[in-house]
Amino acid sequence: MGFKAFVGKLYAGIVQKNIEHMRKNGVGLQHKTFQYLINEATTTIFGVDHGFADIHSYEDFKKRVPIRDYEDLRPYIDRIMRGEDDVLWPGRPAYLAKTSGTTSGVKYIPISKQSMPEHITAARNALLNYAYETGNTKALDGKMIFLQGSPEMHEIAGIPVGRLSGIVAHHVPSYLQSNRMPSYQTNCIEDWEEKVDAIVDETIDQDMRLISGIPPWCQMYFDRLSAKSGGKKIKDIFPNFKLFVYGGVNYEPYRARIEESIGFAIDTIETYPASEGFIAFQDSQKDKSLLLMVDAGMFYEFVPAEEFFNDNPTRLSLEDIELDKNYALILNTSAGLWGYSLGDTIKFVSKNPYKILVTGRIKHYISAFGEHVIGEEVEHALMKIATEEGLDVTEFTVAPQVNPTAGQLPYHEWFIEFGKAPADLQAFAQKVDKVLQQKNIYYADLIEGNILQPLIVKVLKKNSFVDYMRSQGKLGGQNKVPRLANDRKIADELTEFILN
Template sequence: MGLKSILVRAIAPLLASNVYRAHRHAGDRQRKLLKSLVRQSYHVHYLNDLKISRDDDAQTISQKLPIVDYEDIRHYIDRVREGEKDVLWRGLPKYWAKTSGTTSGAKYIPLTKESMPDHIRAARNALFCLIADGLSADFFDGDMIFLQGSPELVYENDIAVGRLSGIVYHHVPSWLQRNRQPSYEVNCIEDWEAKVEQIASDTSQRDMRLISGIPPWCVNYFERLLSLTKRNNLLELFPNLSVFAYGGVQYAPYKASIDSLIGTEIQGMETYPASEGFIAFQDKTEHAGMLLNLEASIVFQFVPLEDWGKPSAKKLFIDEVELGVNYAVVLTSNAGLWSYSLGDTVRFVSKAPYRLEVTGRVKHYISAFGEHVIGEEVEKAMQAAKEDLFLSVREFTVAPEVNPIEGKPYHEWFIEFENDISSNELDKLSEFLDNHLRKQNTYYDDLRVGDMLSRAKITSVPSQGFEKAMRASGQWGGQSKVKRLANDRDWVNFLLKTMK
């Protein structure tokens, strides 16, 4: 055990206790934080437009703040981008985290000097909580890799612009720099294929102990490594590999492939980062949901999914949530985001402390016929099919077919298999997925019983078909991911077009 890991193990319990302290009397803390954020920035134009006063109590502030998405505040963002100060938060932001929104085009999410440290602190806390729970700290004595976007930044009216992961690169503590991969120069390679090829080459001779990234792109990296080194699995190459940190997508569809590529199941660490704030992270070695990041200067509020979009929808503070209910996430922070819809849906699995699971996206659902199927349901159906029918699936997405050439409407599953599959196996899979979805979703079952929908249909996607479509749409790279489902056929029609 090296000096670094010895020091980390000594410090970890102290930092972990601070993390959990924020979960005591969390409702009161969150209400006080909301008042504090207003008092720090009561003079900004956005709050003045809403007639929010520094003397308002938390409930009044919450009621005055409308739930907004990016389009609702785009004109305020544009004013800040033009150099106007005190619009959403005092002064100007330190960075713009540029994201590729599916409905709003490019989005510019503000990161301020006050909000940026919370992103770094949360990543550190995730590791230290796991170590306090018994995880070996030996990985600090070897190499770590973070598959991320380019750290190169451009400047717009003196504000640095880049991808969140690239911005974070500049804030990694100096004590982690020496054993961190890849190098700055390699990280700056924009072409994803060339970048992964170089990363695989550079890291193949290193003592990799922790690997972090979005699961589908880690699969890409792992496959390149094994192809390059002619090894059977990663543990033959990296015998000290002990932690796999991931986030950005549901992990279950990728777990079997990743375990196979690694050679066995190793300690996972699920994280829930977003440009708008670091939301939650796994804090226990035995996964029990992700711990809500209440230590950050973020006010988390939750709207029951069944009320989402209704004028009467009420935002709940953390002490008002219930277990097992799907909520849309709304946050207010010192980045200058006020009652901002994150677009995700979550469900709490614990309230002491507050732990949650991500269940999908507010806009990623199928309800063409009133069934309101969500991402979690299709993920669970596919995972069960893979386990029960012994299937190997690389990617999939689901969309409704409202006007088929013949017969009743249906849900169409577009699936890329890793092996050849017979028509008989496709038929069994169709029946399995349909039945599993019926068991999970009573509305879908009612439509099937009432003969309003036909059984789910399977369309097999050729090998690398999703990759080809993602490339063609300009979304191929380390931070992009396949949308699991949609209420229209725009994405699958594009997929079909690239398959021809």
Template sequence: MSLKSFFARQFAAIIHAKTQKWAQNPVATQQKVFQYLIRQAETTQFGKDHHFNQINNHDDFVRNVPIRDYEALRPYVDRVVKGEENILWKGKPIYFAKTSGTTSGAKYIPLTKESMPYHIEAARNAILSYIHETGKADFVNGKMIFLQGSPILEEKNGIKLGRLSGIVAHYVPKYLQQNRMPSWETNCIDDWETKVDAIVEETFNENMAVISGIPSWVQMYFEKLKEKANKPVGELFKNFNLFIYGGVNYEPYRAKFENLIGRKVDSIELFPASEGFFAYQDSQQEKGMLLLLNSGIFYEFVKAEEFFTENPKRYTIGEVELGINYVLIISTNAGLWAYNIGDTVQFTSMKPYRVIVSGRIKHYISAFGEHVIGKEVEAALQEAMEGTDIRVNEFTVAPQINPDEGLPYHQWYIEFENEPDNLEEFALKIDRAMRKQNVYYDDLITGHVLRTLVVTRVSQNGFQEYMKSIGKLGGQNKLPRLSNDRKIADALPLK
């Protein structure tokens, strides 16, 4: 055992004990965070406008602070961007995480000196949690790669701005610097395809032990490695045994990844966003990710089915139930207040509180009242592929409301690595699984409002071509699993 792996195990035990302390006292922990946030922001412009000095409990907060998305909060954010102080949080942010919003154009999410450390600690603690549970720490002696955006930062009115993953690159601890890849120069390459090619060249002969990134973009890296080496990634990197990912559900990619790697590897799921680091997988045995209740974020939850009604009930952590689809609402020490990040979650455990990301509140199909969500289409595809050698690179789903003939249907656009022998039979398997996932969809099929779903093949690298065409290839960009219109569907190159 190396000295580094020995100390990693010791540190992991310390962090585990600290985590258990707040995880076993969830309501009290969240109440403490709530009071801290309100009192700290009492004298900010937002705090004055919303009478924070009169807020003592959650009911007061609900009365005074409505749920907002970025557009609704924008008047305040714009003032922060202009360089004004004490608007959403005390002082000025130290960074803006710049994201590309679908309706808002560029979004500037503030990161403060209070919020930034939690982004770094959460990623670190996810790895330490894995070490504590499994006892595996030898990977700390190998090379690690984090596929991320460029760390080159701009400046706006004295505040640095860039992609979150690029900002985080500036915070890699010194003890990991010599293990970290790619080089700073390669990381700064802006064009994603050029960057992946350079990463392949840099890492090809290295002892890679940990690989991290959004699955769809890691997949591109693995494909190029396998092509260059003419053998599976797991044979090229014999000590590669840990894959860390976030942003999308890994399950639809798992069969393809295991084929590219040539064997199974452990994985850790993360739930990070520019607005905060919300959860990480704390157990290889249990489903879901540990919700981080002690990280400067106060959580509220609104049932997805009630979200678009007037004044839906806002639940706190002690009021949630298992298996319900909730819209995640956050208030943070970066100055986001009752903020809708757009993600929906379901609780898989309440001792401790663990969640899965079930989809996006704006990414659904309800053209006929079925309200199909991301988790359902992913689960249905996974079930249909079980026990087969079918492998899927990427997929998305859209409604076909006005077909040339017959009833309307859901159209699944799939890019296959290994195609099914019978496409129609495979479509029926997905359809049967979907009908189990969503009772409203089942009713529409049974009532002959919809016909069974149709699978349409997308050309090889078709989704990459689409993402490139809209300027969203690589980085933290993700393809929506499903849409309520045909904007994506009609732009895809078909096989």
């Protein structure tokens, strides 16, 4: 055992005590966080506008602070970007995280000097928690890579601006700097494909032990490593590679192909980071759910997903949630986001401790006929049948076809890129449709009532989704293919990639 692994093992035990405290005191820590946030922001412009001085309870807060998305909060963000102080949080943000929004174009999310350390602490704790549970600290003695955006930044009103992953790169603890790859120069390459090729060149002969990133872009890295090495498996290129850390998307659709590329079923840690805050991480190799960060400068609210678009939806704090119910996640943070709709839906699978699964995006659903099919349902249906039949799904997305060929009923159109495709596509589609009906009774009713016909699968050519993302200028980094859309913007673009 190397020195860093030895120290990591000792430190993991200390960190574990803090995590255990968080596990046992979720509601109390959320109450404490709520009071801290209100007290700190009382004299800010937002706090004065919303009467924070008169807020003494969560009920008071809900009466004064509405749920907002980025566009609703934008007037305050614009004031920050004009150089004003004390707008959403005391002082000015330490950073503005630049991110792409589906409806707002580019978004600038404030990160304060209080919230920035929470991103680093949660990521560190995810790794040390794994080390404590498994006893595996060897990753700390070798090289590790985080496939991420460029760390280069520019300024707006004197505030550094960049992608979250690039900002975080500046805060990697000093004791890990010598382990981290790629080089700063390579990390600054903007063109994703050029960057991946440079990373392959830098890492192919290194002792890589931990690899982290969004699964589809890690798969691209693995594919190019294999090609560069003459077709070797990743386990033969990196014999000490034992841990894959990912976030941003559901891993299951990618698992089979990634494990085939690596050559074995590697240990994984799922994380749930966002520019707005580091929300949760997987705290056990025996359980895929994520431990909610209840003591990380964020007060959470939960809106039943079916009520989200109501004029006056129910808003719940942690102590009032129910298990196995979909909620839209609302954040209040130590960077000054208030009643902020993150856009994600989650469900709780445990209250002791509070653990969640990410189930989709509140605006990524199909309800062209009232079915309200969500991401969790389509992923479950597809992966259940793909796993049973030993198929390899590379990527997919689903959209409604409301104007089918004359004489046809409308249907859900599934665009799937396979690594290994089904021999009988129609039989495969029927099986997936049957599982989806079992998951969503509204969808089943529409099929049975002959309002919709069963889903139709269109098989796409190899690398179709990579080519599509490249055409949109969204290749690599934190960009992800939406699983669902209630319109045909993506679907119509993908029709040119259909395999005849």
